[in-house]
Amino acid sequence: MKKTNDLIEKLLGVPYESLDELTKKVALHIAERKHIARNTAKDADAKTTLGQRAADAVATFGGSWTFITIFVAILLVWVGLNSFILVKYDKIFDPYPYILLNLFLSMLAAIQAPIILMSQNRQGEKDRLNAEHDYEVNLKAELEIMLLHEKVDLLRENQWSELLAIQQEQIRLLGNLLDKMIVPE
Numbered sequence: 001m002k003k004t005n006d007l008i009e010k011l012l013g014v015p016y017e018s019l020d021e022l023t024k025k026v027a028l029h030i031a032e033r034k035h036i037a038r039n040t041a042k043d044a045d046a047k048t049t050l051g052q053r054a055a056d057a058v059a060t061f062g063g064s065w066t067f068i069t070i071f072v073a074i075l076l077v078w079v080g081l082n083s084f085i086l087v088k089y090d091k092i093f094d095p096y097p098y099i100l101l102n103l104f105l106s107m108l109a110a111i112q113a114p115i116i117l118m119s120q121n122r123q124g125e126k127d128r129l130n131a132e133h134d135y136e137v138n139l140k141a142e143l144e145i146m147l148l149h150e151k152v153d154l155l156r157e158n159q160w161s162e163l164l165a166i167q168q169e170q171i172r173l174l175g176n177l178l179d180k181m182i183v184p185e
Helices: 002-012 021-031 040-046 050-062 065-089 099-181
Strands: none
Touching: 002 021, 002 099, 021 099, 040 099, 050 065, 050 099, 065 099
16 A cells, blocks of 8 residues: 555545545556446446336437327327317217317326436436546546556666666777777887
8 A cells, every 4th residue: 555655646646545546546547557447337237227227228218200200290189180070970078179188188298208317317417427437538648648657758768777877888888999099119
C-alpha cells in the first residue's frame, strides 16, 4: 500500500487518502497493474427489476413505428366503425366528438407517460454509470501515459549517460593515439 501511496502522490501530487473513491479505485488498478475496462451495459442490466424491464419494453414499443401504425389503425377502425354504424343503422356507439375514444386515449396517455419517464430515468442512470466508467478509464490512461513518459525520460537519461561515457572513452583513446603519433624526435 505504501508503494501505491507514493506512486499516486508522485503522479497526482496529492496524498492517496485525500482522493475520492473513483480515483482511489483507479490508483489501485494502476498499482496492481490490472485492467479497469468493463461492460457497463451488463452491470446495469444485471440489477434490473421486473418493473424496470417492463418499463423499458413499454417505452421501446411506445416509441416505435409499430406502435404508431397500430395506433393509427385503431383510430381509423374506431371512426370507420362508428361511421358505418351511423350510415347503416342510424345509430352510433360513440357520438361525435368521440368522447369514449378521448377517454381511452387519455387513459392510455396517463398510464404510458409515467412508464416512459421511469424508462428515461433508468436510461439516465445508465448514462451516468457510463460517464463514470469513462472517467475511470480516461484517468487510468492518463496516469499510465504519465508513467510511460517517466520511463522514457529515465531511458533517455541513461542513454545520455552511456553516450557521454562512450564519448569520454573515445576522447581518451584519441588522446592516446595522438600521444603515440607525436613522438619526440
